[in-house]
Each structure stands twice: as structure tokens, then as C-alpha cells.
Amino acid sequence: MSKVVNKELFFALDYLPEGYFIIDENYKIIYWNKPIENLTGIEKKEILNRLLFEIFPNFNKELYKLRINPVFKGGPPVVFSAKLHKNLFSRNDSDSDLYYQLTISSLRIGENNYNALFAIENRSEVYSQINELISLRDKALDEIDEKEKIHTKLISQHIEIQEAFATVSEKNLEIEKQKQQLQELVATKDKFFTILAHDLINPFSLLLGYTSLLSEKIESYSIEETKEMIDLLNITTQQTYDLLQNLLQWAKSQTGKIIPRPEILKIKSIIDSNIVLLKSNIDHKSIHIQNNVQAGSFVYTDENMVNTVVRNLLSNAIKFTPKNGKIIFDTVTDKNEQKGLVTVCISDTGVGMDKAKLSNLFKVEKSTTTIGTDKEKGTGLGLILCHEFVEKMDGKMWVESETGKGSKFFFSLPRYSE
Amino acid sequence: MEKTIYIADDSAVTRMFITNIVKDVPSVKIFEFTNGEEVVTAIKRKIPDLLILDSVMPIKDGLSVLKELKDLNFNLPIIFCTADIQSTTKEKAIQLGISEFVNKPIQKDIIFDKVNMLLNL
Amino acid sequence: MLNPLQIEILKEVINIGVGKSAELLNTMVQSHIKLDVPEVKIVEFSEYSDFVNYFEEENYAVITLPFNGELNGFSKLILSSDHAAKLVNAFIGKSGTNLDMDSLRVDILSEIGNVIINAVMGTLSNMLSIHLDYIVPIYEQGSRNIIIPDEMIKNESAILFAKTHFKIEEFEARGNFAIFFKVKSFNSLIEKIQLYYEKFLS
Numbered sequence: 211m212s213k214v215v216n217k218e219l220f221f222a223l224d225y226l227p228e229g230y231f232i233i234d235e236n237y238k239i240i241y242w243n244k245p246i247e248n249l250t251g252i253e254k255k256e257i258l259n260r261l262l263f264e265i266f267p268n269f270n271k272e273l274y275k276l277r278i279n280p281v282f283k284g285g286p287p288v289v290f291s292a293k294l295h296k297n298l299f300s301r302n303d304s305d306s307d308l309y310y311q312l313t314i315s316s317l318r319i320g321e322n323n324y325n326a327l328f329a330i331e332n333r334s335e336v337y338s339q340i341n342e343l344i345s346l347r348d349k350a351l352d353e354i355d356e357k358e359k360i361h362t363k364l365i366s367q368h369i370e371i372q373e374a375f376a377t378v379s380e381k382n383l384e385i386e387k388q389k390q391q392l393q394e395l396v397a398t399k400d401k402f403f404t405i406l407a408h409d410l411i412n413p414f415s416l417l418l419g420y421t422s423l424l425s426e427k428i429e430s431y432s433i434e435e436t437k438e439m440i441d442l443l444n445i446t447t448q449q450t451y452d453l454l455q456n457l458l459q460w461a462k463s464q465t466g467k468i469i470p471r472p473e474i475l476k477i478k479s480i481i482d483s484n485i486v487l488l489k490s491n492i493d494h495k496s497i498h499i500q501n502n503v504q505a506g507s508f509v510y511t512d513e514n515m516v517n518t519v520v521r522n523l524l525s526n527a528i529k530f531t532p533k534n535g536k537i538i539f540d541t542v543t544d545k546n547e548q549k550g551l552v553t554v555c556i557s558d559t560g561v562g563m564d565k566a567k568l569s570n571l572f573k574v575e576k577s578t579t580t581i582g583t584d585k586e587k588g589t590g591l592g593l594i595l596c597h598e599f600v601e602k603m604d605g606k607m608w609v610e611s612e613t614g615k616g617s618k619f620f621f622s623l624p625r626y627s628e
Numbered sequence: 629m630e631k632t633i634y635i636a637d638d639s640a641v642t643r644m645f646i647t648n649i650v651k652d653v654p655s656v657k658i659f660e661f662t663n664g665e666e667v668v669t670a671i672k673r674k675i676p677d678l679l680i681l682d683s684v685m686p687i688k689d690g691l692s693v694l695k696e697l698k699d700l701n702f703n704l705p706i707i708f709c710t711a712d713i714q715s716t717t718k719e720k721a722i723q724l725g726i727s728e729f730v731n732k733p734i735q736k737d738i739i740f741d742k743v744n745m746l747l748n749l
Numbered sequence: 750m751l752n753p754l755q756i757e758i759l760k761e762v763i764n765i766g767v768g769k770s771a772e773l774l775n776t777m778v779q780s781h782i783k784l785d786v787p788e789v790k791i792v793e794f795s796e797y798s799d800f801v802n803y804f805e806e807e808n809y810a811v812i813t814l815p816f817n818g819e820l821n822g823f824s825k826l827i828l829s830s831d832h833a834a835k836l837v838n839a840f841i842g843k844s845g846t847n848l849d850m851d852s853l854r855v856d857i858l859s860e861i862g863n864v865i866i867n868a869v870m871g872t873l874s875n876m877l878s879i880h881l882d883y884i885v886p887i888y889e890q891g892s893r894n895i896i897i898p899d900e901m902i903k904n905e906s907a908i909l910f911a912k913t914h915f916k917i918e919e920f921e922a923r924g925n926f927a928i929f930f931k932v933k934s935f936n937s938l939i940e941k942i943q944l945y946y947e948k949f950l951s
Contacts, residue, residue, distance in 0.1 A: 212818070212882040273773075273776050273777070276773070277773065277864070277867075280867070280871055284880070284881075284882070285867065285871055285874075285883075286814055286816070286863075286866065286867045286870055286871065286881075286883040286886075287814075287863070287883055287884075287885050287886060288863060288867065289859050289860045289862075289863035289886060290860060291856040291857045291859060291860035292856050293841065293853055293856050293857055294777065294840060294841075294856075294857060294860060311856055311859075313885055313886075315883075315885060316883070318882075329885075333856065337853075340853055639757050639760065639761055640753075640754065640757055641754050641757040641758050641761060641946070642757075642761060644754075644950075645949050645950075648949070648950050684764060684768075684784075684785070684786075710768070711761070711764040711765040711767070711768035711769075712768045712771060712784065713768050713769060713771075713772045714768075714771050714772045714775045714781060714782060715772065715775065715776075716775060716781035717781070732761065732764070732765045732768070733761065733765055733872075733876050734949075736949070
């Protein structure tokens with residue numbers, strides 16, 4: 211049994227550095243030491259014999275009484291931490307936080323009679339430092355947060371700029387493409403005017419010249435002379451007609467009005483009929499012509515288009531083959547066969563072409579005209595048209611040639627098979 | 629007529645104490661169980677006139693037993709006898725249909741009175 | 750030593766004490782606390798080295814309540830620093846998670862330890878009718894060497910040891926509760942338990 215504490219000795223608490231006060235079991239304050247007067251600003255004489263919760267209302271709460279009450283039965287000391295009970299000693303709601311670490315111990319003052327000794331450790335300074343550290347930390351965290359936000363913003367701006375660049379270069383590509391298309395268009399237009407201005411005017415001036423000669427002085431020419439002139443007129447008219455036909459077809463294809471209408475065609479027959487059509491030109495140059503294309507080869511393609519291709523290639527071959535030369539049509543067995551194509555080759559014993567000429571043969575903007583072996587005029591339009599048509603018919607067209615060794619024009623078209 | 633009481637508590641001493649209190653009640657038969665699982669199985673076979681149930685037990689605790697009995701629609705008087713005196717525990721137990729909430733340690737007169745009352749003696 | 754029934758009574762004392770502390774902590778944190786006392790045992794003087802080896806962590810926070818009167822000894826709540834931090838966080842929220850501030854932790858752990866120890870000691874004293882006097886609690890932190898008081902190593906003694914688990918919302922803290930008795934006090938404790946037992950069954 212612990213010793214009874216003499217109440218007369220309570221005054222000794224005045225000599226301790228920390229705040230102490232004592233209450234009895236009715237929560238009446240019966241001692242108030244000097245340091246706690248300084249701490250709370252409440253003097254001993256004004257607080258003595260008053261109830262604890264009259265001064266500090268929070269002590270009236272059940273939670274506190276529940277824990278403090280065992281002290282009046284000699285129970286173990288009770289601890290209230292500064293952090294969790296910072297309002298315990300608040301006198302009203304406007305009081306700032308008071309960080310007092312409180313330990314309440316049992317004082318035996320008689321038989322079954324206990325007082326409670328409250329020991330207060332002022333932790334305000336420590337907690338103000340802690341709070342300062344917390345606010346510093348929060349501030350630092352806020353700053354980090356802010357920096358991260360800026361960083362994120364910068365990154366997103368960077369991405370935006372990159373995207374903008376990508377868009378610009380895409381646009382540039384598009385512009386480049388459009389520019390190219392425009393150049394092609396301009397070239398097409400130029401070509402058109404060149405043909406109109408040059409290639410159509412020339413034959414007409416020739417036609418006009420001969421017809422006026424014949425019209426005015428037909429009597430002064432012999433029958434032979436007259437026939438020669440009429441033959442020339444016929445060939446020129448034929449060529450001009452061909453040119454006009456090509457021009458018309460080409461104009462149509464440029465405006466996208468040509469749509470292939472495929473049907474089953476015997477390629478050998480198409481070649482034969484074109485040979486017949488150009489017979490006068492062939493005979494004029496005494497060219498030997500052979501059609502070795504397999505009779506059993508059928509293509510599935512547009513008749514008009516394939517006619518244009520064959521006629522142009524044949525008339526070109528005639529144009530560049532010298533008198534007594536040789537033109538041969540043949541079918542070729544190559545890798546295109548596996549792709550379901552029939553390849554036809556037309557070879558001549560003409561003047562041939564150099565590499566530079568070969569590479570620009572099918573390009574509108576680069577095409578040039580070569581004068582034929584019998585001074586025939588051309589426009590270069592024919593080959594461009596052929597190339598375009600073959601591609602439209604899902605086929606291919608290519609050339610093999612060497613200067614002075616003749617040319618071989620190849621075109622392949624979809625094979626028809628049952 | 630003889631009344632049956634089931635006691636579920638993992639502590640042998642507590643069961644012994646309760647049995648010792650209840651044995652003075654006239655014409656009762658007492659059955660003891662050491663966890664929640666056992667007592668639920670027993671109740672499914674035969675519903676007692678009274679259940680004295682502990683809260684903190686291995687395998688199945690008191691609150692789980694109460695929940696299971698409620699789900700099974702068993703209605704019987706229950707004294708919830710527990711060391712876990714949290715108000716939140718008490719609220720849950722009352723919601724689950726207990727008749728009486730008794731704090732441990734076991735006090736003779738309290739248990740005796742409540743048993744008598746609930747058995748309508 | 751104690752017979753199984755006497756140990757059962759001590760288990761019940763600890764359970765009731767911990768349950769009582771849970772109600773107080775519940776009102777402090779305004780939240781339900783799941784509690785469990787998975788193991789209660791007596792550690793005899795000869796088993797002290799095994800007992801110390803059970804504490805494998807580097808640092809521990811120990812709250813000690815010395816007592817005397819009818820029994821002499823020390824009642825202790827022993828928490829590894831990890832679990833001490835978890836318990837503190839349950840009380841002040843996550844705002845303190847990254848704050849390794851000793852003074853703040855010391856203050857709060859002193860109070861939490863005080864609540865748990867007082868509840869258990871109060872229950873022991875009330876149930877078994879043992880009069881005890883107390884000295885103000887002490888907070889210490891350090892290695893496992895601070896767990897057993899010197900006085901208890903120098904003189905034959907015994908420990909009533911309980912593992913306690915508290916689950917407060919998402920915070921799960923494991924603590925160890927130990928009451929160190931001088932051997933003479935321990936014998937008195939056994940007598941008190943026997944008296945309680947006999948009185949109950951009379």
C-alpha cells in the first residue's frame with residue numbers, strides 16, 4: 211500500500227520547473243503551482259476551489275472522465291498526448307492550439323481517498339517546430355507539384371509542336387504532290403497546245419497546199435503526178451485522222467471519262483485488222499509484216515482501247531522502220547504468264563532509241579517527237595496514250611531498244627481462260 | 629419441462645463458470661461448445677431455449693454466428709457475453725438480434741438473472 | 750507453475766483488458782477496432798533467451814508501466830518501429846506517414862500504450878482483487894535489449910506474455926504485451942488466481 215501524501219507538502223510543487231495542479235475526486239482544483247500560473251496566465255487565487263471543467267470545459271467530456279476516474283481509485287497514471295488533445299486546455303473555441311503533454315497520477319491522501327496530480331509538459335515549442343516543418347514540407351511538395359505541372363505542360367507543348375511539325379511536313383508533301391500534279395497538268399496542257407499549234411497545223415498546210423495546187427492547175431499535172439499528190443494527201447489525211455482520234459481519246463482519258471468495258475477478244479484478229487487498216491502506209495514503205503501471235507490467245511479487255519494501243523504501236527513501227535524493213539508481232543512467254551497475262555511483242559528493224567530517250571518515252575512532260583525514216587511527223591502522244599490505256603486495262607507496257615538495232619515494244623493484257 | 633441452454637465459448641474456465649451459475653436454475657440441461665462452427669451445427673439440429681455466446685472465438689466468432697442464425701431465420705433468445713465491449717460491437721450484435729449484451733468478466737448475479745428472465749422462470 | 754485452468758483465467762484477463770482498451774481507442778479514433786489476442790503464455794526464467802530471440806526487428810518502441818504494491822514488476826507494450834508507426838498513423842491519419850518525427854511519435858505512443866496497459870492492469874487488479882501502486886510510465890526506444898528490465902534479469906522472474914493484434918481501418922498493427930513479475934510476485938499472482946477461481950465456484 212502506497213504511503214499517504216501529506217497535503218501540507220503540496221506547496222513543494224511551486225519549486226518544480228513544470229506546471230502541476232491537483233484536483234480532488236469531485237474535480238475541484240485544490241492546488242495550482244507557480245509555473246502553471248505562468249503557463250496559463252491564471253492565478254492560483256482565482257482558480258482554487260473551482261471545478262476543473264468550469265475553467266476548461268473539455269474535461270467535462272465523457273471520454274476524459276472515463277479515463278481519469280480510475281485515478282481516484284488508485285488506478286495507473288493516465289497519459290493524454292499533446293498532439294491528440296491539443297484543445298483540452300482551450301477555454302473557448304477561439305483559443306489557439308495548446309500542445310500540453312499531460313500525465314495524471316494518483317495521490318493517496320487517506321484511506322480509500324485519492325487526489326489526482328496533473329503534470330503538464332509544455333510541448334508548444336516542439337509542436338510549433340513540427341508544424342513549421344510540416345508546412346515547409348507541404349510547401350516543398352506544392353513546389354514540386356507546381357514544377358511537375360510546368361514540366362507536364364512543357365512536355366505537352368513539345369508534343370504539340372512536334373505534331374504541328376508533322377502536320378506541316380505532311381502538308382508540304384501534299385503541296386509537293388499537288389505541285390507535281392499541277393506540273394503534269396501544265397505539261398498536258400502544253401502538249402495539247404503543241405499538238406494543236408504544230409502537229410495539226412502542219413498537215414493542214416500540206417493538205418491546203420496540195421489541194422489548192424490540184425484545184426487550180428489539175429490539168430497541168432500528169433496522171434502520175436496527180437496520183438502521187440493524191441496518195442500523199444491520202445496518207446496525210448490518214449495520219450491527221452489518227453492524230454485527231456488519239457487526241458480525242460487522250461482528252462477523254464485525261465478527264466477520266468474512259469472506263470474500260472472488258473470483253474473476250476482474240477488478240478491475233480485485232481492485230482490483223484489493224485494491219486489491214488494501215489496497209490497503204492505499209493505498202494508505201496514496202497515493209498514486210500508478220501503476225502505470229504497465237505491464234506488461241508484470248509484477252510479479256512476493252513476493244514477500243516486495245517485497238518488504239520495496237521494501231522499506235524504499229525504506226526510507230528512503220529514510221530521508224532526503213533523501206534523494205536520488217537515488223538513482227540509475236541506472243542511472248544514470260545513471268546507475266548503466271549500472273550494471268552498475255553504478253554504481245556512488236557519488234558521492228560527500225561532506228562531504235564538510246565537510253566535517255568527510252569526512260570522518258572511514256573512521260574507527258576518529257577515526251578519528244580522523233581521524225582520518222584520517211585520524214586513522217588509524230589506527236590509522241592501515241593505512246594503516252596498506249597501506256598495509259600494498258601495500265602487502265604490492268605496490264606503492263608515496256609520497251610527494249612538500242613540505237614540502230616530496232617525496238618521491241620511489249621504489252622501484256624489480262625488473259626481470258628475458261 | 630426441461631429447458632436446454634447452449635454455451636459457446638473457447639475458454640474452458642468461462643464455460644465452467646457459466647455452467648456453475650446456471651446449474652442452480654431449476655430443470656435446465658446445458659451443452660457446451662468451444663467455437664462458433666460447432667454451436668451453429670448443433671442449433672441446426674435442435675434449437676435450444678437459450679444461447680450464451682462469446683464474441684472472440686476461433687474458427688467462427690460470435691458476430692459471424694449471429695449473422696448466420698439471422699440468415700437462417702432462427703429465432704432464439706441469445707445472451708451475447710463478450711470481452712469486446714466496443715459500442716460498435718454492441719450495435720452490430722443488437723442489429724443481429726441478440727436479447728442481452730453482457731460485458732466480461734462474468735458476474736454471477738447478472739448471468740443468473742438474465743438466464744432466469746429469458747427462460748421465463 | 751500454473752495449471753491449464755489458471756492460464757485460461759489469465760487469458761481471459763488479458764482478453765477483457767484488451768477489449769476494454771479497444772473501446773477507449775475506438776472513441777479516440779471514432780472507428781471500430783478489430784482485435785485479436787492469438788496467444789497468451791507464461792515465459793519462465795529459463796526461457797528468456799528464446800523470448801528475446803522472438804524479437805527479430807532492429808528497433809522497438811517500448812512503453813513501460815512499473816508497478817508495486819501486492820505485486821512487483823513491469824507491464825510493457827512492445828512494438829516494432831514499423832508497427833508503432835502504423836499505430837500512430839491510425840491515430841493521426843496518413844498526413845504523418847512520411848514524417849519521421851520522434852517527439853510526435855513518442856507523445857502519441859505514450860498515450861496509446863498508456864490506454865492499453867492501464868486497461869489490462871486495471872482488469873487484472875479488479876478481477877483478481879490485487880492492489881497495485883504505479884509509477885509514471887516510461888517511453889523507450891532501441892534494440893530488443895531494452896525489452897527485459899535489468900532487475901528481471903538479475904533476479905529470478907517470469908513473464909506473462911500476450912501477442913495482440915489491432916486492426917483500425919486499413920492500419921493493422923501487431924503488438925506484444927508483457928508483464929514481468931519477480932518470482933515472489935508471480936507466486937502471489939498464482940495464489941490470487943486460485944482464490945478467484947475458488948470464489949467463483951463456491
